[in-house]
Each structure stands twice: as C-alpha cells, then as structure tokens.
Amino acid sequence: MPSTLSAQLAALELGHLSIANRPEVDRSLVAPDPEAVTHTLTAVWSDLFALLTDTNLEPEAEELAWGFVNLFHRAATKKAGLIDRATDEIRLLVASGDGSEVHASELEKQVDRAQAAEAAMIALEGLRETAAQLYMHETGHSWRPAGGSRLSHDANATSAVVQGREFLRARAESKRKAAMPAGKPVVFAGGRQSFPTTDEAKQFGENIWATLDKVREHVAEMVLVHGGDSKGADRLASAWAEARRVPQIAFGLDTRLGQRAGFRRNEQMLSLDPRFVVAFPGNGVLERLVIQAKERRIQVVDRRGPLGTNPKRAAAPAA
Template structure:
C-alpha cells in the first residue's frame, strides 16, 4: 500500500507547486452593498425552499445557524488576533534592537492587523444576517454563549507601531463590551395566553412601554436577563429594532436557587434610571421590592397582559 502511494506521488507533475501559509497581507474585503445583496438573496432562496414543506418547522433553527456561521468565523479570527497580540507582547518584552527582531515584530503586527480586519468583515456579515433573522422571526439573534459585540468597521491598511496597536486593541475591546448611556432594567417572565390576541396585546404593551421609557431617557441602554423566550425576548427584539444597546445578565447556574437574586443585585448595582417590571416569578417580585428600597423609579406593568396593576394605577 505504502509503495503504491509513493509511486503515485512520484508520478505527479508537481513543478511549480508549493505549500505556503494563508496570506495575511490582503486588504480587500467584500463591500457592504455586496454583502447585503448576496446574503439577502441566499436567505430568500433558502427559506423559500423550506416554505410549505415538512422542513418549515425547522426554519428558525436553520436561520439561527445561518447567522452563527459568521459569528463562529469572527470568533476564530478573534482568537488569531489574540494569539498574534500575545506574540507582539512577547517580542516587545524581548526587544534587542536587531534587524531580525524588528522584522519579526513587523510581521506579527501585520498578522494581527489582518486578523482584526477579517474579524470585522465577518462581524459585518453576521450583523447583516442577524437583521435577516430578526425580520424573519421577529426576535433578536444572540449566540448560545458569550457576547455579540461588534468592533469598529473602519478598516485601515496603515502600518502602525506595535505598542500603539496593542493599546488600540485593548481600547476597542473594552468599548465593544461597554454600553454607553443610561441603564434601564427590564424584567418579566414567560407567560401563557388564552389566545393569540392576548399574546399580541402583551407584546404590544411591552413595546409601547419601552417606547415611552425611551422618550424619557433617549440615551438608554436596556439591561435584562437575556432569556430566549418570554418577556426578555420581546424586549430584546424592541431594542434590536430601535438600535438600542443591550446588556444581558444571564443566570449563573452554579448558584442554584440564588442565581436569580444574584442577578437582581448585579442589575441594580448599575444604578438604573428605571426598573420596568412585567409579570414574572418571585425573583421579579424581589427585584421590584429592592428597586423600591433603593428609591429607583419603578415602571410597574405587572397587571393582566402587561397592564398597570390595580394597586399601582397612579404610577
């Protein structure tokens, strides 16, 4: 078997063939218009294919995976960027002034810049796909774990100093994960409804309430639990459609029964301008109690279908 394989290789014409690393000095990326047009066409054709078939029920899962394709690609590039940044730090720490060292440093800086540019390009594709997902499902797309932070889309081919690159990299990473503005906490649970009309009324009440809150706090960013179902999902969809930043505090399952109450503490530690409360469980009730103790203005919508509770109609 081995002799046969080697003899086949020997018979191949490999003249001019070489194996080289993937290029890292390319600066051409798909333009935004091309990304939107191409992904829109793929999306339209794919889900038209599923319509009125036995696979229609799986369309939302497939749609989520479509967005996640670009999210994972961006994450891989982010990992490459981190590794290149670590190498830059090591080279800076061992600087000896030699030409070889300077050449290695320049190459690693170029690799890092290339990885960052590629990451931003994939993030752009992810955001376009996420908008298609939102329009298709009515919900904001989010990854299974981690954040969906977007870094600057302004790409540059300028060669910059390695120290400046690391400093800018750290600042951009922090900015991508730090919402700006005034925090507003939103809380509510999963509900069951007697009819589609009741479900629609509940959703409309959430969106109308958040519209009024944004009128009062134009620079708000929305703080919530990130639940993929129920009130959090409706609030996230509202934020997505209005380009409002979101900060999600998911449950730390290691805390067991305390997880929800710990999350309340974390959200209230932001000193929010408002706490918006819709019907929920005991954790939501505790959030309301603590907000009142801290004299945080409460927007109470824990009545039927997200209306004012009977005892709070004066709020």
C-alpha cells in the first residue's frame, strides 16, 4: 500500500491539488506594519488620483479606484485557494497516516506551508481593507468585489500548530468566523429606486442611514445582513456599515434557482435569527420577507413608505 503523498495523490487522481516543489518560505517573516501600510497606500492613492485630475482620464477615476482595491483582493483570494489546496493534502495525509517518520515530516511540511499562506492572506486582506477605506472616502460607496464575498479573517487566528487534525479544525473555525462575524444579525432589505429629483434621492439615502443608526442603538455588536446588490438600497446600507465599521454579510442570489433565488435568499437570511428586519421599498420577494419575519415574531422596522418612511405615517396625512 503506497504511503507517500505523491503515491496517494496519483491513486486518487488528485495531482492537481499538489503544492509540492514550491520554494520554502521563511515563516519568521512578520506582516507589514499597519501604520506603514496606511501611510504608504494613502500616499500612493493621493499621487495616482492627483495625476488623473483635469485629464481625460478623470471620468475613469472611480473604476481605477475599484481596481486598486481589487488588486489586493485578488491576491488574498489566490492565497485562500492555496490554503484550501494545502488543506486537502493535509486531510489526505491525516487519513492515510502510517505512523512513519517520513509521513510525519511530510504532514508537518504541508501544515507549515499552509500556515505561511494563511499569514500572507491575512496580511493581504489588511491591505485590501485599508484601500477599501480610501475608496469609501473618495467615492462615498462601500467597495464590493465583482464576484464572491469580501471576507476578513482574524489576524490572530493563524494556526500555530504542527499537527494535521488540529490544523483542519482551526481552518474550519477560521472560515466559519470569516463568513459569519460574531454579533447579532440585523437583516436589511430594499430594492432599486428611481427619483425625479436629486434632493429626493438624497433624502432616501439619508433615511436609510438614520434608520440604521437608530437600530444600532438597540443592538449591541450589530452585524448587517443584506443582499449585496451593487446598486440601490443595498449599496447605501453597505456604505453605512463601512462608515460605521459594522461587520456585514452579503447573501448573493443563486442564479441557478431562477425565480426561486430571491425566496431562497430570504430563507437564508432569516435562518440567522436576526434581531430586526429593516425593510425599505422593494419588490414582491421583499414583501414576502416581511411576512415571513412577522410569522417568526422577528421585529420589522418598516420603512416602505415614500422615500423610505414609515408607511403608516405616510398614510395618515393622505387619509
């Protein structure tokens, strides 16, 4: 029975998972100093966009700013993929353990590589978050990736262990915490709106921020949960969370489900047992979310009236 890693991979046709033959990394290296990161990225940002001012590239500034943040996001995502592949190898080694010294050495080496990749991923996520703050300050919008989620892993969660089973447990816990930050969820829902005037659009945005500020007063360690739409109410709520440094989770639509996708997302968000559901004007899927929340006795902050106001108060003057 073959016991080496390469033989096991060959038997299972998992050769594409191998991260062997990569250069050894010095795990004594430390992450960049956060203060130095802030100063450096701020200087680069300022110089780059000052260069575009009053040129024919000025209209492209926001797109370039998004790409600047995405540079670090993509690098962190690649490291996350490397960790996942290393985790597969560690899982295989744990399952095929024969107690030999060669096997133990290979397991330790793979865990060491995975930990180094994890430390690099966390450092790159730190660079991304600093750049995302600059993007928020420049554009007024929360930075969102084109696809997938913007997860941030705990900088203190790197698994300082050399035993395979412990690493696998620590990795699973790290991914869980990144996907679901500690705190009490508050679900925000609202669709895309159009307004006849800029003033009305501004008032709508201000009402979203004011409502979320009020909700936050009643929810300690609030985590904002929303649909992750890059336009409309979700984007305004996401910008609020970015500005207030409130953790947020975006539930994207599973397009494979077709018309069922929106209702499935409702179920996922409500399964978190949120403290509140904050509802702004939207479509029938949103109306169903409100109905389901009330059925579960989840308190609904209803702002589906004109410009995101309480519909009952809006109806009173009309009556």
